[in-house]
Amino acid sequence: MSEQIMITRTFKAPRELVFRVWTDPQHFQNWWGPRGFKLEVVKMDVRPGGMFLGNQSSPEGHVMWGKFVYHEVDAPSKLVFVNSFCDEEGNTIRAPFSPTWPLEIMNNLTFVDEGDGTTTLTFSGGPINASDEELASFNAMRPMVQQGFGGTFDQLEAYLQSQL
Numbered sequence: 001m002s003e004q005i006m007i008t009r010t011f012k013a014p015r016e017l018v019f020r021v022w023t024d025p026q027h028f029q030n031w032w033g034p035r036g037f038k039l040e041v042v043k044m045d046v047r048p049g050g051m052f053l054g055n056q057s058s059p060e061g062h063v064m065w066g067k068f069v070y071h072e073v074d075a076p077s078k079l080v081f082v083n084s085f086c087d088e089e090g091n092t093i094r095a096p097f098s099p100t101w102p103l104e105i106m107n108n109l110t111f112v113d114e115g116d117g118t119t120t121l122t123f124s125g126g127p128i129n130a131s132d133e134e135l136a137s138f139n140a141m142r143p144m145v146q147q148g149f150g151g152t153f154d155q156l157e158a159y160l161q162s163q164l
Contacts, residue, residue, distance in 0.1 A: 003135050004126035005146055009153050011121065013160040015113040018121060019076035021159060022109065029054075031159035035151050043090075046073055052081075053090050064096055068107075079109040082128065100137040102127035123149065 011018055021027035025041040033039050033056045043053040052068040065086050072080035082104050084092045095101035107125040114120055127138050138145075 003130075003138050003142075004124050005142065005149060006122070006124045007146070007149055007153060008120060008122045009157070010114065011119050011157055011160050012117065013119055013164060014117060015111050015119040016076045017160065017163060018119040019079070019111050021156065021163070022079060023073075023075070027159070027163070028052075031152070031155040033152060033155075034058075034148060035155065046070055046079075048073055051090060053086070055088075065093075067092075071106075077111050079111075080107065082106050083125075098137055098141075100133050101141075102130040102134040102138055104128050104130075121153075123153075 021031065023044075023046040025044040028044065029039045029041045036059045037056045039054055039056050041052070041054045043051060045051055048070055050070045050073075052070075053065070054067075055063050055065045057063050065088055066083060067086045067090050068081040068083045070079070070081045072078060084104050085095045085101075086092050092103055094103070104127065105125050106128045107123065110122045112120040112122070127134060130138065
């Protein structure tokens with residue numbers, strides 16, 4: 001998978017907490033997604049083969065559904081999942097913003113305890129099973145995607161500080 005987004009951030013929080021806020025719906029709903037959006041977690045079954053299902057509402061009321069299918073869960077050090085846009089039942093659908101956006105994005109997260117009360121999170125993600133047209137669409141939107149994840153990680157950082 002050569003088309004990938006990669007972000008590495010160090011958080012002033014213990015690894016167990018950083019992992020928990022990614023895997024506990026009571027935490028996850030408070031920080032995941034674009035700034036200003038509200039996340040509703042419908043289902044969150046964090047185990048290999050399990051699924052997250054939820055929707056995000058924009059400030060204008062536009063609703064988008066999404067899902068994660070977990071492939072690897074190694075608490076508190078690793079989380080691997082495929083995310084997709086979906087309908088309310090979890091059936092994969094095309095992204096509402098692009099008919100050529102890849103249907104599936106593989107995400108790999110590693111959580112490293114730095115030994116000083118901080119955790120380094122490395123997030124990498126990119127399309128799988130994508131056509132050339134879908135790869136081109138992903139690459140064209142890469143700067144926006146990178147910026148969006150940067151904002152989400154800013155929200156994660158603020159949320160982690162509120163939990164200490």
